[in-house]
Amino acid sequence: MALREVIVSNAAAVRKRPMFPLCGRGIANNVNTVDASEIELFSRLSSQWWDEHGEFAMLHKMNPVRMEFIKQKLQEVQWEEGTCSASSSATPLEGLDILDVGCGGGLLSESLARLGARTTGIDASEANIGIASTHAVRDPQFARSAKSLKYLHTTAEALLAEGKQYDVVCSMEVIEHVNTPSEFLHICAQLVKPGGHLFLSTISRTPVAYALTILAVENVLGIVTPGTHTYSKYIKPSELLSFFQEYPTRFASKTGEHGRPWITRLYNGLPSRKEADVRGLIYVPWDGRWTLTGRSSTSIDFDLSTLCNYIFWVRKPNGSV
């Protein structure tokens, strides 16, 4: 639903979009991922980002649940490692550098900054960055300490080229809008500090997801502009898991990195709790809110809770570069 990481338009990549997004191995030398048309769509919608009744109403409602998951995972790791900081419960993310890739109107970035994180929101659409900055400026909470929240009209590649790394990289509802998801993941992964965290939320490629996110929401109910989602770009949780089982070794030829894979192995189709996690996000219409499902106990292939929207967390091994 949200943004779109652009990275140099590559017409060929657009045309030859692989049917199963993460299966394509070959990555062109000149990095790319994007879709100019996606950027154009979201630039057109940008003025609606903060209209809680409009196009992005569902995203507004999803935000608290995503924040809850991010907070939970970070705290879990802190407890496990005994690095529980003394930061007050009001600002549990104090001291963390967080990058929000494809920040859109800044829904997630603002929340991260409120919880104390030094947040950087980037977006390939200048209009989005304009909306996000204008919105933040009107909020005295951000106006006072400009350090806590900044927006940049740039790409993840550009930040990578500058050698930037972050404790946490988030990219919410973005990967289903990029052209070469594996390349996109590779870039995001490199932006994470060793021992840091990567959070993604997206939509699974299942008939259920098609029925709900495209047929119902776009075509029948008309809540979201038709064309916002492309079914073939959806990614299954199992594809993300297998990507990180092979990562970074599959990119070894390019990076020369032969570190430990981010996910060492799956246990009955599930990753170890300390390495990665997948949770379903389910909208409960009669409650008017999203819920985060519990940890699955069956193989991710048979997990009904992640048939549509889901959120994914993976941790970069400490020894990595």
Added chain:
Amino acid sequence: MDANTFSNRVSSLTNDSCQFLKDIGAWNYVEQRRTCPIEEMQVWDGISGARINFSAADLPLQTTEMSRMTENLNLQRGLLKHLSRIPEVQLLDNVRVTAIEKEGEANGWPLVRLSNGQTFRTRLLVGADGPNSPVRTFAGITTHGWAYDTHAVVATLSHAPRTPFQPPNTTAYQRFLPTGPIAFLPLSPTESSMVWSTKTALVAALKSVDPSMLVTFINAVFRLPEVSIRYLHDLLLSSVASRKALTVDEVREEILWRERSHNISATSAYSSALSAGEVGIPPEDSEFLPPLITSIQPGTVASFPLRYSHADAYIGDGGRIVLVGDAAHTVHPLAGQGLNAGLADVQVLARTIETALLQGGDIGSRTALLPYTRARWFENHKILSAVDKLHKLYSTTFPPVVWARSVGLEVINELDTIKVALMITAGGGGGGPRADGSGWRWDVAAKGLENFNSTADTAKVVGSGLVNVVGIGLQRLGNALSQVGRR
């Protein structure tokens, strides 16, 4: 304030509300000597005399009280003291809001301009500003509702203390008359508050008469059969209309005569014409009625109009504004639910804001506030309409309706545990909106239905064959629900 003088505006705080005030630490600052526990309630039908009594002793709880009466002033003083001790809270007094404006364009924040020249730009503006809420008007939130053709007369009453042979003055009384209910609410052993809602024309007359006359009327209205009360009302109205002053003695004479013709014994508690406050063995039926009033505290007689109203939304269209309490809803005072509903609003709103803060949300945003509306609007709507229906049900003198409501009341009175469920629903339970043990409430209901067979006889409304079928069916349903509730 003098320990024996009480303000005329009082409220009943349910156990839920008291617990909330204790949880936030405000209860410590409320002067306890000026609060009074209600341990029992006697409610009866003004026409048929059908009666229901609620007792805290029936509640499966440690507490012995159903609710607690206190003057609004006492509560406000306590809350202000509590606020003044919280460093993050800044109280401004002697300041008026001169204007509320919207900042700039569509989604601008509200600007609150004050008479001292200050302007506040508010992330969230809470409208707790009463039935005519300027905040609600600013937000353009519409309300639906209607004015009742009744006003409530309030006064602080003095009476003799209850004797050692009687329960203490901790029983609230309410009699439903076709003109509206009259309630007696204890404040101390010798002082109680009255809320008498009655027709608008009568209110003006009652406020114009001598206090000793009003005392006579109040005592009679709790006791005489409805037909005689109607006569007394007419007497009063015609004397006002003809400007021929009625004397207290004339009215007493009239009441005495009526008591005799109604076969009310002079030694019964239902007799009000005799001199009040005699010490001795009280009449057998004295617990059914409030003590005889001896006087009214000077300056405490007042009246206010009664309205039913409910805001169509609790949140402003673009967020930034939220309504609580009377700004969101007003209700007939007969069930004492107005303030309690408001406190529950505040409790849920506080929790909603806390949740939003923990998730890094913008507490003024519509999305952050939606759970508040979802938790409260329908809940309040239920209370409001139940009270409204109750008021309408008891406004009629139509015999079949009077019969049906009387039977209903008596049946409920026999089903102890159903009564408990009613009391809990009304907030007497002490669990609060947070209570997780909903299971035992259903247990209570199921247990009550076990008694269904024996008690339904009293009502003589259901054929005995049907009783078994219905009783057993309901009991099974109750048990099933309690199972579900426990999970």
